[in-house]
Amino acid sequence: MNKNLTHWSNYWKDGNLTSLPQDFLENYDGEIEKFWNNTFSKVPVNGQVLDLCTGNGAIALLAVAYSENNEANLKVTAVDAAKVKIANLSIKHAHLNDYFQKINLISDCRVEEIQLASNSFDIITSQYGIEYCDWELSAKQVARLLKPDGQLVFISHANSTDIMTYMIQEQNEYNAIKEAGLFTALARYFDKNSSYKEMNRALKKTQKVLIKIYQQNKSILLKGLLDFLHYIVSVDKKVFLANENKVLSFYHQHLFAFARLEDVIGVSLKIKHSPNWYLAFEKSGLKLEDSGEVLQSGVHKAGIYYKFLKPSKT
Ligand SMILES: C[S@@+](CC[C@H](N)C(=O)[O-])C[C@H]1O[C@@H](n2cnc3c(N)ncnc32)[C@H](O)[C@@H]1O
Structure with a gap:
């Protein structure tokens, strides 16, 4: 895996919103958006959300949009190891500025090195992200950062898409x-x-x-x-x-x-060769509750979702 993230910093600097600009003109939509809206609907209305490997904040932005449209008051933090800033987003998506301002975006920060307080998030999310990290170290971080009964929900790359x-x-x-x-x-x-x-x-x-x-x-x-x-x-x-x-x-x-x-x-090949990679999260004390495919336009496999719970007594 390429540890130098200049290639991502450069990509986000151009104001791209997702890592698949050929498939999504703006943010993730269709089944992926529905998946996340459904996920956010189960978070307490004043919940704390943390999006990992956020890039230009696509999933964080979906959380803010969900919150605004559903009279919730989600507090959204987003982290990426590349250099990312809200100002980059305004380049191509100025109309979303009010939403961007609501995200606490932490740039230049590896998941493995996050310093945020323990037991502080109701939900931790990631899309095409957490699989890029050191699995064991990031699993430990997630288990530390989640509140008891908090959830880790992520969509990883799927093979053969x-x-x-x-x-x-x-x-x-x-x-x-x-x-x-x-x-x-x-x-x-x-x-x-x-x-x-x-x-x-x-x-x-x-x-x-x-x-x-x-x-x-x-x-x-x-x-x-x-x-x-x-x-x-x-x-x-x-x-x-x-x-x-x-x-x-x-x-x-x-x-x-x-x-x-x-x-x-x-990263996709790494997952393919270690199909049980996600068990790192169970080893850190989380409990796998659900997993399955996420489709795009009804046919294409967009990724595999995983839902973990941090049991209140570990
Ligand atoms: C494929 S992109 C996905 C970005 C975004 N979630 C999306 O779906 O558009 C993967 C992101 O993971 C970030 N990343 C890779 N390793 C990381 C790490 N150890 N900690 C935090 N971010 C990392 C990269 O900088 C990149 O922005």
Whole structure:
């Protein structure tokens, strides 16, 4: 698992609300939203909610929306190890500003290192999140942070989802792009280990390799990269230098997208190889009450949900 979270910080900085922007224009909706609304309906009206690995606060935001729409008074805290801030959210979702302001968002904080008071939350939630943490340490934290009779409810990645199949395809394309030398050529140039001329020559070689791959796999990702490569290698040096920042940002965007894919796929495979991973929460004293699939649009497996209870006497 990738411990350096720059790839997530960078993603949240762009104002994305969920980790699946291709599937959800705004926040999680449909069955996932229903699942969370149903979950929040069972929390005491003045309940304390903690969302772990919150990213830009998608589930925290659903908790606030539920509270506002149902005359509840949930107090919502959200934690992520990446750098996240409310201001990032306003970039693409200014109309949700009032809701964002109600979230106590704690950035740059690993679940394993949360310092919040023990026995203080009625419910701890997570979506595509807690499986990214150290399972034993985060299970101990959850057991410590929950009030007696409090609940841990999370949705983890499911294996064999359509999302995963798509991601693995994209990962293969990124691997081919990496092998063709694109990232190395740009990294060497931007780290000042190669001249403009050397970079240009290396990129022309990369371009040839990628054109061949594109002839067999006409993917959107390869097309976008080839268009960009064509631009970089064909403009003259002056124009390139004037646009160097744009090239750097394009390079970073792809590098981080690749790292996020590796992270998501890595975690999903880790779960696949340890199907009983969730028992770490039972070992920490919680009791598994329910588990099952969460669908999206009635057919796609969006994830697996787990509901644990912290018994009042452990
Ligand atoms: C796939 S994203 C999910 C974000 C959000 N829950 C969502 O559904 O949109 C996983 C998140 O887990 C965070 N993360 C990974 N390891 C973590 C840890 N040990 N403690 C806290 N957050 C972590 C990452 O920074 C990233 O934002």
